[in-house]
Amino acid sequence: MPARISIITPTRNMARFLEPCILSILQQCYPNIEHIVVDGASTDNTLEILRRYPHIRWISEPDRGLSDALNKGIQMATGEIIGWCNADDLYLPGTLTAVNELFKQHPEIDLYYGDYREIDETGRSLRVVRETHFSPTVFRWLHVNVISTPAAFWRKRMHDKGLWFDEKIRYAMDYDFLRRAFAAGFNYKHVSILFCDFRRHANTLSAAGSHSGSQLTEHELVVRRNANAIWKYSGPAFSVLRICLLLVVRAARTAEKLFKGAYIEKTRK
Numbered sequence: 001m002p003a004r005i006s007i008i009t010p011t012r013n014m015a016r017f018l019e020p021c022i023l024s025i026l027q028q029c030y031p032n033i034e035h036i037v038v039d040g041a042s043t044d045n046t047l048e049i050l051r052r053y054p055h056i057r058w059i060s061e062p063d064r065g066l067s068d069a070l071n072k073g074i075q076m077a078t079g080e081i082i083g084w085c086n087a088d089d090l091y092l093p094g095t096l097t098a099v100n101e102l103f104k105q106h107p108e109i110d111l112y113y114g115d116y117r118e119i120d121e122t123g124r125s126l127r128v129v130r131e132t133h134f135s136p137t138v139f140r141w142l143h144v145n146v147i148s149t150p151a152a153f154w155r156k157r158m159h160d161k162g163l164w165f166d167e168k169i170r171y172a173m174d175y176d177f178l179r180r181a182f183a184a185g186f187n188y189k190h191v192s193i194l195f196c197d198f199r200r201h202a203n204t205l206s207a208a209g210s211h212s213g214s215q216l217t218e219h220e221l222v223v224r225r226n227a228n229a230i231w232k233y234s235g236p237a238f239s240v241l242r243i244c245l246l247l248v249v250r251a252a253r254t255a256e257k258l259f260k261g262a263y264i265e266k267t268r269k
């Protein structure tokens with residue numbers, strides 16, 4: 001039997017997107033899926049949709065934010081592998097089969113992240129996003145996160161070691177979790193596989209955080225938590241050093257993406 005994969009879907013008042021999300025997981029043709037939906041007491045027809053799919057394990061109750069909802073779902077999970085698929089996102093066909101094979105072939109890897117497509121509210125493809133390989137140096141020292149959590153899967157053993165999403169963080173909880181897990185010695189790897197459709201629309205938490213500037217502020221706070229990060233130091237010399245290093249890193253990322261054809265790749269439905 002393939003490894004059980006537990007997919008956590010946190011949601012609140014996203015009924016218009018929820019059913020396509022459920023179907024994208026149900027239609028994976030993977031024999032060992034556990035789909036857990038954590039609803040934050042929605043007032044739309046979310047519960048009506050959930051009741052139509054008896055295979056889904058779900059709860060509906062007030063929560064303290066996205067981190068709390070994710071932690072609840074992970075605590076319910078019985079799978080060896082965890083995925084986080086928001087109610088407005090979709091998994092592409094064959095994703096879970098590919099993920100299972102990757103983890104089976106490389107037991108030393110704790111987290112895989114892939115590429116994704118951006119779509120709009122109607123499901124129209126906007127662009128293909130090809131990510132770069134995982135660089136421990138870049139991740140440790142600079143404010144550059146190449147891991148998109150909708151296109152990431154990780155072993156539950158990361159949580160078994162006591163690592164959870166920080167409920168005090170509203171927007172950058174994924175970045176904070178990834179940094180702490182990396183510091184604890186867990187291994188990450190990128191694969192050039194399209195795993196999901198990431199939906200861009202005005203009602204997402206990331207859109208709210210970006211517009212207010214709160215997401216960037218939280219990212220900077222997360223970086224400064226790390227005693228080795230140069231972001232914790234102040235002064236003109238460190239500011240110049242940070243800017244120079246970031247320019248080098250971003251140039252290298254751009255060159256890698258150009259090599260992969262990421263900027264000329266056509267989107268497909």
